[in-house]
Amino acid sequence: MRATPDGHPELAVAWVLHGLEPDEDAEFAAHLADCAACQEIVAGSEEVAALLGSAVEPMDPPPALRDRILEAASRDDSASSPASGDEDAAPSNVVPLRRRRRLVAGLVVAAAAALVVVIGGLVNANRDLAQERDAAAAQAEQGRQVVELVDAAARPGTPHAVLASAQGGFVGLVVDRGAGYELLATGLPANDTAHTYVLWGLAGGRPVGLQAFDMSGSGPVTTSVPSTVADRRVAGFAVSYEPGRTVPATPTQVVASGQLAG
Numbered sequence: 001m002r003a004t005p006d007g008h009p010e011l012a013v014a015w016v017l018h019g020l021e022p023d024e025d026a027e028f029a030a031h032l033a034d035c036a037a038c039q040e041i042v043a044g045s046e047e048v049a050a051l052l053g054s055a056v057e058p059m060d061p062p063p064a065l066r067d068r069i070l071e072a073a074s075r076d077d078s079a080s081s082p083a084s085g086d087e088d089a090a091p092s093n094v095v096p097l098r099r100r101r102r103l104v105a106g107l108v109v110a111a112a113a114a115l116v117v118v119i120g121g122l123v124n125a126n127r128d129l130a131q132e133r134d135a136a137a138a139q140a141e142q143g144r145q146v147v148e149l150v151d152a153a154a155r156p157g158t159p160h161a162v163l164a165s166a167q168g169g170f171v172g173l174v175v176d177r178g179a180g181y182e183l184l185a186t187g188l189p190a191n192d193t194a195h196t197y198v199l200w201g202l203a204g205g206r207p208v209g210l211q212a213f214d215m216s217g218s219g220p221v222t223t224s225v226p227s228t229v230a231d232r233r234v235a236g237f238a239v240s241y242e243p244g245r246t247v248p249a250t251p252t253q254v255v256a257s258g259q260l261a262g
Helices: 009-016 022-032 036-055 065-076 097-154 227-231
Strands: 160-164 170-176 181-185 195-203 206-213 221-224 234-243 254-261
Touching (some): 097 160, 097 181, 206 221
Antiparallel strands (some): 170 181, 181 221, 195 206, 195 234
């Protein structure tokens, strides 16, 4: 048996599931040591078998299944069976050896393929559930942060700036709860990949670029503001819409602003 780039999938799967005749089993085992392709197939088949063993409850096949398979195989091979008068003719209910090997290999490959589909479906389902769970957890955490920032801004003495558009629409908050400023941005349209929003601090009559952030349109954005603001006395904050993905030297299009209070 020669090594090939694709290996021998039917024999490899049948070998893992002990579906080969003793002589074939020994020949394939010797071949396996020198065939990387078969080694990969065997490793994958063993992994599938292990997953199946831990995920599926064992079940005995129907008692009549073996008889039906042997009967069907015997009928298919009747054309090549010896004449009825031949003393060496095999009994009609015995499947010739070569036919039985092909039958076993075919059944093993079909079963392994079905297991791969089932286990792949389970893995995909688990992955989808995990993604949905993570998304729900992130949304709940974001909701908690929004509530805490709004509550903090409403408390007397808490430094904060209400960000509003030129038309007076609420765009967000910048709040300092004692550990540095935090931004809550909402009500802004989603930006595309060629643009970004930038938060500015208004210090000494000049805007200081603090950080870029994106709006996806799926909900509010909450983020910490860099500590650069703590080194300057700011009178307020502003948000601009900028081409590119970095903070520019000066704002291009201011879309919201607010004075510091508290």
